Amino acid sequence: MTELTLVKGSITEQDVDAVVNAANSSLLGGGGVDGAIHRQGGPEILAACRDLRASHYGKGLPTGEAVATTAGRLTARWVIHTVGPVWSASEDRSQLLASCHREALRVAGELGARTVAFPAISTGVYRWPLEDAARIATETVRATPTSVEEVRFVLFDDRAYEVFAARIG
Ligand code: ADP
Secondary structure (H helix, E strand, O other): OOOEEEEEOOOHOOOEEEEEEOOOOOOOOOOOHHHHHHHHHHHHHHHHHHHHHHHOOOOOOOOEEEEEEOOOOOOOOEEEEOOOOOOOOOOHHEEEEEHHHHHHHHHHHHHOOOEEEEEOOOOOOOOOHHHHHHHHHHHHHOOOOOOOOOEEEEEEOOOHHHHHHHHHH
């Protein structure tokens, strides 16, 4: 059984095997979680992302997919980059958000990661409503068979923490 846990804080400070990055499809960095990971992890992560772009993702990493790199100077061993969907009121993109969680867990399992930290993917610049994102994230992780032993949701502020706490308890 995978244990779901919750902490308030920064994804960059987590003592886990892998941290999930809410990346953008360019893989070349951005704000929010992405910016924090690159800032703290150092240039090795960006170099690995550039290599991935050159070798596999010339058109960018598609939304809902996930790929791993080194974690550079972070405590974690790997960063698993995934691209969340931008919230849309007119189109149901929840399967893409679920896919981010499933694919990140699949990659984590392949790496042999036993502990994985997730941010609240798509709830920042991509504007996904927090309650709905928390529902999709927790339901998907619970429904995905994986060798990962702990999935830790890392929430940056009180409100996000409370919303996830209502789901994990
Ligand atoms: P997205 O583009 O997928 O919306 P963001 O990085 O903009 O991703 O935001 C995702 C969520 O992560 C937001 O709820 C934001 O408040 C939160 N966040 C921002 N910085 C950090 C951090 N260092 N650690 C964990 N969560 C963070």
